[in-house]
Amino acid sequence: MTFEQRLARLEEIAGELEGEGVDLARALTLFEEGIQNLRAAADELAAAEARVQRLVERADGSFDVIDRE
């Protein structure tokens, strides 16, 4: 799951939990899933880092992306 998908799922979960007529068992299942997503997203963020690369076109028209610096 990408960060974006996780965030979207979390939005859905929060939305459903805030809605009318969620039964208790469903609410607890959603909450559980939400917590897992939150944890995974936070871990992903902690590891985030901007990388700088450079696009190189080879003679045959294919491309390489090489690290810079």
Place this chain on the structure above:
Amino acid sequence: MTGRRVPRRDDPGALDLFVMSDAAPEGAYVPEEPPASEFVDGYPGETPRTAIAVGTLTQTAKDVIEGAFIPLWVRGEISDFKSHRNGHWYFCLRDASAQIRSVVWKRDQRGIPAAPDDGMQVAAFGRLTVYAARGEMQFTVTRIEAEGDGLRRKALEITRARLQADGLLAPERKRALPRFPKVMAVVTSPDGAALHDIVAVMRRRAADVRLVVVPAAVQGDTAPEELCFALDQVNRWGGAELVIVGRGGGSREDLWAFNDERVARAVAACHVPTISAVGHEVDFSICDLVADHRAPTPSAAAEAATFSRGELQAELRKLSLRMSGATRAVVRDRADAARHLGRDLAGAASGQLAVRRTALQSVAGRLNALSPLSTLARGYSVARGDDGATLVSAEAFRPDMPFELIVRDGVVPARVTGTPRRSTP
């Protein structure tokens, strides 16, 4: 001419040229060769007999004049402007007292934002040349700056109108930027300030992103082609989710490539959303109009393109609060509901009881009313036979028959003493 002595005066250069162009055209009038002795102190053209060819004159003039002037800026007014179908521009540059024929060769026009109009006050940069074939002086121009930046304004207007006509400036063309782009192409100079700033912002924000630099010159004659090529490379590569194109601040000329129509069209042709980031806040470019998003500076582009770690963490915290709040609310609602239900049940039960009590009382009342006991209480008695049957008629009695009388507070044994008779109604 073979074997003739070359006369020498004080301009060896001119004389060398004289030698080079001394061959007279076919059929031209060539004076008779004078005796060699007459040449000793003379110079070409000193006498009718030593007259030089027209071509020699104009060629010599060309060499003298062109050698005497370095390229320079000349100011004046444009008149008689013509764009020839061979692509060259011809006009006169003049002021109140003089004029000079001027030309801009087609290949030199890319350094000039737009064709000048008659009447424009300009400064033109060029070389004074001689068109030997016609014996005319000509100013060969390679750059033109119009008063009040008129040429650049004209160029911008023309380009803008052309892009507008093709629908490239329409607001509905603008695409939304991806929310979390992982791979971003940056089309700019690989060692310019813009890239430096963008990288610094991304690092500071700890954005989870790969910046892929696609190098291009951002100023100078080759910049438009290089920018177009780099943007095309981004398309052909296909790995980026977003393109930032731009450069750091600079003079108006430095930024001019981003007003080039070809560059604008290349930006419009990008397969993924684009951010234009040219110069500083106050700088405006045609690329800004065409791109999906305009950032005032390269740093601002980096900020527009990514979330910082802090922002995302705040977002997660917000979601976490919403989720736990909502879950707590659900649990609380259920608990409340259970409590209400209990209360309702108890209420319902006690209500039921009251109804039953009332019903019971009414039944009891009715029973009471029907009970013979109450009749007995009023002084009546009931006769019952040995078999327990109530004796309700005179015919049930036989002489000497025992029976019992039930009265209000007990039973009295009794016996029939006479003959029972029916009373006459």
